[in-house]
Amino acid sequence: MKKTVLAVVVALAAVVVALWMRQGDYSRTEYMLNTVITITANNKTAVDKCFDEIERIENLLSAYLPHSDIWAINSSERGQAVKVNSETVELLERAAYYKEATYGAFDISTKPVSDLWNISGGGNVPEEDELSKALNCIGDVVIDKADSTVTLPKDGMAIDLGGIAKGYAADRVTETLKSHGVKSAIADLGGNISVIGKNGNRSWKIGLQHPEKARGNTFGYVEAEDECVVTSGGYERCFERDGKIYHHIIDPSTGKNPENGVRSVTVIAKDGTMADALSTALYVMGKDKGIETAETLGVKAIFYTDDGVFFTDGVNMVLTKEQTE
Numbered sequence: 001m002k003k004t005v006l007a008v009v010v011a012l013a014a015v016v017v018a019l020w021m022r023q024g025d026y027s028r029t030e031y032m033l034n035t036v037i038t039i040t041a042n043n044k045t046a047v048d049k050c051f052d053e054i055e056r057i058e059n060l061l062s063a064y065l066p067h068s069d070i071w072a073i074n075s076s077e078r079g080q081a082v083k084v085n086s087e088t089v090e091l092l093e094r095a096a097y098y099k100e101a102t103y104g105a106f107d108i109s110t111k112p113v114s115d116l117w118n119i120s121g122g123g124n125v126p127e128e129d130e131l132s133k134a135l136n137c138i139g140d141v142v143i144d145k146a147d148s149t150v151t152l153p154k155d156g157m158a159i160d161l162g163g164i165a166k167g168y169a170a171d172r173v174t175e176t177l178k179s180h181g182v183k184s185a186i187a188d189l190g191g192n193i194s195v196i197g198k199n200g201n202r203s204w205k206i207g208l209q210h211p212e213k214a215r216g217n218t219f220g221y222v223e224a225e226d227e228c229v230v231t232s233g234g235y236e237r238c239f240e241r242d243g244k245i246y247h248h249i250i251d252p253s254t255g256k257n258p259e260n261g262v263r264s265v266t267v268i269a270k271d272g273t274m275a276d277a278l279s280t281a282l283y284v285m286g287k288d289k290g291i292e293t294a295e296t297l298g299v300k301a302i303f304y305t306d307d308g309v310f311f312t313d314g315v316n317m318v319l320t321k322e323q324t325e
């Protein structure tokens, strides 16, 4: 992201956060994990520690930072076991679980396909034969927990935790805040919102970005306490080519954006890692299968689709007036 754009985004985030702030609150905003992160709580030491923790996680899990575990895995000879941190092994195991639980909709090995689309580099529409070659690289990561090693068994295979790492970081943030005795806080990791306790004597109100409107416009809000509210949106990282919008969420069965009318999916769960993996997966699965899967896995989900807004049982959301008309 260009520096001036980045400065504007960070400044806007600070303005939005100012609306949440209460007396005694300390709020800090940084650009990390490829997104704007803001953490607000009434304990400066705790908030600063959270950013140290995010930096540690980024250095461990980013596919784009040399010396990270994921970098080491992706740079290894295929079929060769790579020794990694036990934390990396555990998160990769969780990613494998969400792949299975979502019938392959969540798949960290879509990286070769995402690379072809080159969203962060301005966008590229790949040829069908390039796509089918990249699709052949999708596979299961081999994990040896006892040895703390990971192997990519297929030629051309590569992994990226972009669909789950922010949720994992959000969980470590709330853990860090709680270990410092924080009883009320909000952390926004680029669309992954985690809250601790209440905002004063009320639940936190979390606005949901309207997929077709400028940033800051919402289509409704949910109330949350000690929960994560995670949104995956096709409007987030995208590019336009010949009048068509292409975005960053890939259906691993086609190598393309899902064509199911979904514009955004919000998942509400106690566990941020789960909410992050599932928001990406449910987007791919579409409304009907997605709602069924969310209910089976015990999370709440909201689908903004071309046909309206739909949600699982148990969602208590307030829609803006125009959405209810």
Ligand code: AMP
Residues within 6 Å of the ligand: 105, 106, 107, 108, 110, 114, 160, 161, 162, 163, 164, 231, 232, 233, 237, 248, 249, 250, 251, 252, 276, 279, 280, 281, 284
């Ligand atoms: P999110 O914003 O959490 O929905 O994650 C989207 C990011 O996850 C993309 O920028 C890719 O890096 C990666 N990704 C895209 N499609 C998938 C998928 N089907 N499963 C897992 N990760 C994906």
Ligand code: MG
Residues within 6 Å of the ligand: 162, 163, 164, 232, 275, 276, 277, 278, 279, 280, 281
């Ligand atoms: Mg995700």
